[in-house]
Amino acid sequence: MPELPEVETTRKGINPWLEGRIIERLEVRQPKLRWPIPEDLHQRLVGLKLAPLKRRAKYLLFPLLENSGQEAGWGFLWHLGMSGSLRLVAADAPWKKHDHIELQVAPLAEDAQPPLRLRYHDPRRFGALLDYQGDPAEHSLLRKLGPEPLSDAFTAQALFQRSRNRKLAIKLFIMDNAQVVGVGNIYANEALFLAGIDPRRAAGRVSLKRYQRLVKIIREVLAVAIEQGGTTLRDFVGGDGQPGYFAQELNVYGRAGLPCKVCGTVLQEVKLGQRSSIWCKACQA
DNA sequence: AGGTTCGCCTGCGGGC
DNA sequence: TGCCCGCAGGCGAACC
Numbered sequence A: 001m002p003e004l005p006e007v008e009t010t011r012k013g014i015n016p017w018l019e020g021r022i023i024e025r026l027e028v029r030q031p032k033l034r035w036p037i038p039e040d041l042h043q044r045l046v047g048l049k050l051a052p053l054k055r056r057a058k059y060l061l062f063p064l065l066e067n068s069g070q071e072a073g074w075g076f077l078w079h080l081g082m083s084g085s086l087r088l089v090a091a092d093a094p095w096k097k098h099d100h101i102e103l104q105v106a107p108l109a110e111d112a113q114p115p116l117r118l119r120y121h122d123p124r125r126f127g128a129l130l131d132y133q134g135d136p137a138e139h140s141l142l143r144k145l146g147p148e149p150l151s152d153a154f155t156a157q158a159l160f161q162r163s164r165n166r167k168l169a170i171k172l173f174i175m176d177n178a179q180v181v182g183v184g185n186i187y188a189n190e191a192l193f194l195a196g197i198d199p200r201r202a203a204g205r206v207s208l209k210r211y212q213r214l215v216k217i218i219r220e221v222l223a224v225a226i227e228q229g230g231t232t233l234r235d236f237v238g239g240d241g242q243p244g245y246f247a248q249e250l251n252v253y254g255r256a257g258l259p260c261k262v263c264g265t266v267l268q269e270v271k272l273g274q275r276s277s278i279w280c281k282a283c284q285a
Numbered sequence B: 001a002g003g004t005t006c007g008c009c010t011g012c013g014g015g016c
Numbered sequence C: 001t002g003c004c005c006g007c008a009g010g011c012g013a014a015c016c
Helices: A004-018 A041-045 A156-163 A170-174 A185-195 A208-232
Strands: A023-028 A054-056 A059-065 A071-079 A085-090 A099-105 A116-121 A128-133 A268-272 A275-279
Touching: A004 A054, A004 A059, A004 A085, A004 A099, A004 A116, A004 A208, A023 A041, A041 A128, A156 A170, A156 A208, A170 A185, A185 A208, A185 A275
Parallel strands: none
Antiparallel strands: A023 A099, A054 A059, A059 A071, A071 A128, A085 A116, A099 A116, A268 A275
16 A cells, blocks of 8 residues: 555656646546546646646645646645555556546657656545645645654654643554654554554653654654655556555564564564554563 | 544455 | 455544
8 A cells, every 4th residue: 555655756756757748638437536536627627737746645736737837726636545556658558457547648849758648546446536726735635634754843742742641552643644644554563663662552651752763763764665665666657567565674564473573572463443553562562 | 622433445365 | 166254454534
């Protein structure tokens, strides 16, 4: 499932092929994603120009410009859900099962390559494609989001303060988008292992010192994953390469019942908020 | 308001 | 080989 590093890698990978181009066509074969794709979106998009793609949390943002280069005052956002991927394909690429959407842009004069199209593939259809008006940060889906994990606004101090008296498990606390965005199940498990914190521990019972360590680790893990994403997911053009997991070594995720890579103790598993949580009872407390 | 559960989906693996 | 079932999971919505 795309976590923040995959979304960021996608943004970097597809932006060079889209930025500055005029939208010629949006083909929606399956409008039923998590929310229906607005019916008239395809009509309203044609003729507008794509500004540089942005990202907020796991949302890809596509701000729009008038042909003149002036801001259009709106744009669209794209969430990949659990199984979504965006790839650039040749114009004659056959539609595969679960290919739902294609965006076609006009090439720039200086584009050497034949025009490519952005194809959205999403078997489980938990993704979303919606328009936003004005400032995307004001959109209802983005408005209440916490800080970006790689920004200065993400601090141990804030996490510590906001967690006081909270009984919620620390793992669920750091997965709460209001505290920090982009920490999905995989990274929550991995970060807590690296920080030596039991995922079940009440967020309010985690010391400032441990939050400092945790914040540092979340930053490092995500930064490394984005770097590696640049390697493993470099090819966004052609091919069949469904973006997979990061090359990064996983210590606990998917390893319940296997020995801890550090101490050999059998890794435990428990459900927290319906998501599997794996930890080492010897290394994490 | 904090905390918990549901529901949207398809692919996959296990049991028979 | 095929069928049924349970499970996975981001995250907003609905609930207590």
